Amino acid sequence: MRIPVFLVVNDDGVDTEGIRLLAAAAAQLGEVYVAAPSRQSSAMSQRITIYEPLTVRRVPFPPSAVCAWSVDGTPADCVKAALHELMPVWPDFLLSGVNFGYNTGFDIAYSGTVGAAMEGLMNGVPSMAFSSSHEGDLALAECALPSLLERLLNREVERKAIWNVNFPGVRPEECRGILWNRRIAPMQLYLDAFSVEEREDGSLSMKNQGLPIDLKRVPENSDVHAVLSGYISVSKIYCPVLQG
Numbered sequence: 001m002r003i004p005v006f007l008v009v010n011d012d013g014v015d016t017e018g019i020r021l022l023a024a025a026a027a028q029l030g031e032v033y034v035a036a037p038s039r040q041s042s043a044m045s046q047r048i049t050i051y052e053p054l055t056v057r058r059v060p061f062p063p064s065a066v067c068a069w070s071v072d073g074t075p076a077d078c079v080k081a082a083l084h085e086l087m088p089v090w091p092d093f094l095l096s097g098v099n100f101g102y103n104t105g106f107d108i109a110y111s112g113t114v115g116a117a118m119e120g121l122m123n124g125v126p127s128m129a130f131s132s133s134h135e136g137d138l139a140l141a142e143c144a145l146p147s148l149l150e151r152l153l154n155r156e157v158e159r160k161a162i163w164n165v166n167f168p169g170v171r172p173e174e175c176r177g178i179l180w181n182r183r184i185a186p187m188q189l190y191l192d193a194f195s196v197e198e199r200e201d202g203s204l205s206m207k208n209q210g211l212p213i214d215l216k217r218v219p220e221n222s223d224v225h226a227v228l229s230g231y232i233s234v235s236k237i238y239c240p241v242l243q244g
């Protein structure tokens, strides 16, 4: 059988540890192409660039990628450029991440990591998004990814949904396991809370600090509950424009 071809993307930028270890895990299973933003491009959802041309550069990405491109655009731009121009072959799977910070609950709506996976899905490519806690390191993701990836590739998902995986912020030996088919919690992981200062010119400086939520108020079978309880959470996210 032909080995699978992967397109690996992210929203945190091509030079981040998260995309390196996702590409490395994929390279154990197949051929890897990388297309990622040239700079930090989080919370862009599925935004695309329409008024300016994109600048695309080949970048070294040893040892896992056959070829890697840095794109000065959004995560969805990277997917479009890779699929329709840059890649010499059509990928079997798109992998997005590993994001710095959870993509659970309402945060999914803002996520460039998920936006890139949705762009893949809308182009007919089976797609998956991976995220990790912004606290702690990526040791758990690194150690769990190879076997989890193999399981996900063999699990059929409807052509109108992506897999969304979140790694809790714990050491590999502290992880309590994988919880499948978690529901998306109807809530934010952090509550909106602005710190406000008035500037000399009369304008306000407002920064959303985000207050942690109380675990007792989180639905038990949800993605948020799983990661906050030390489990790897796997959910399906349905693409709004593919739901007939």
Ligand code: MN
Pocket: 011, 012, 041, 042, 043, 099, 100, 101, 112, 113
């Ligand atoms: Mn990000």
